Amino acid sequence: MAYNKNLSDQERLVERAIKDFQSALINYAASIIRDQEKAKDIVQETLIKLYQQDPEKVSQSLKAWLFTVCRNRCFDVMRKEKRMTNMDEKTLDVIQDPSDDPGRVAEKADQRVQILSFLDRLPENQREVIRLKFEGDLSYKEISDVTDLSVSNIGFLIHAGIKKLRGMLTDQTI
Numbered sequence: 295m296a297y298n299k300n301l302s303d304q305e306r307l308v309e310r311a312i313k314d315f316q317s318a319l320i321n322y323a324a325s326i327i328r329d330q331e332k333a334k335d336i337v338q339e340t341l342i343k344l345y346q347q348d349p350e351k352v353s354q355s356l357k358a359w360l361f362t363v364c365r366n367r368c369f370d371v372m373r374k375e376k377r378m379t380n381m382d383e384k385t386l387d388v389i390q391d392p393s394d395d396p397g398r399v400a401e402k403a404d405q406r407v408q409i410l411s412f413l414d415r416l417p418e419n420q421r422e423v424i425r426l427k428f429e430g431d432l433s434y435k436e437i438s439d440v441t442d443l444s445v446s447n448i449g450f451l452i453h454a455g456i457k458k459l460r461g462m463l464t465d466q467t468i
Contacts, residue, residue, distance in 0.1 A: 303349040322430045326368040358439035412462040420455035
């Protein structure tokens with residue numbers, strides 16, 4: 295959207311959030327609640343909540359604020375429904391390089407499903423910080439703001455989780 299002087303500060307902030315973070319928020323929410331459509335609804339609610347905020351209070355930490363609100367809303371929805379299901383393969387978006395042959399594309403898809411399956415075996419705290427880091431593209435500081443864990447604990451959890459994932463992948467190929 296082109297810059298418009300007539301937009302309010304809230305509207306500009308929401309416009310920026312949509313442009314910069316909507317896709318990552320949907321992927322993050324879908325990884326938690328395991329339902330793409332509900333994830334889109336949660337992100338929509340997050341953006342509405344953003345519109346209701348004072349732009350000066352949230353603009354400096356917009357990314358962390360968005361992921362925190364999105365995360366909390368996901369947990370609210372899960373508590374309300376009192377259910378947790380396995381990730382639906384439809385929520386997985388396989389990045390396809392046009393130069394890849396169909397066999398390579400299928401292999402990448404299989405690897406991604408396998409890694410996500412292994413990721414589901416990790417403890418919840420490791421799984422969440424890894425998803426925030428690699429699916430949400432958040433910094434350790436931003437993950438710390440979202441989860442209320444220390445930055446050093448985030449680093450430890452990511453390192454330990456990746457080490458476990460590598461071990462699972464190695465065991466799988468042997």
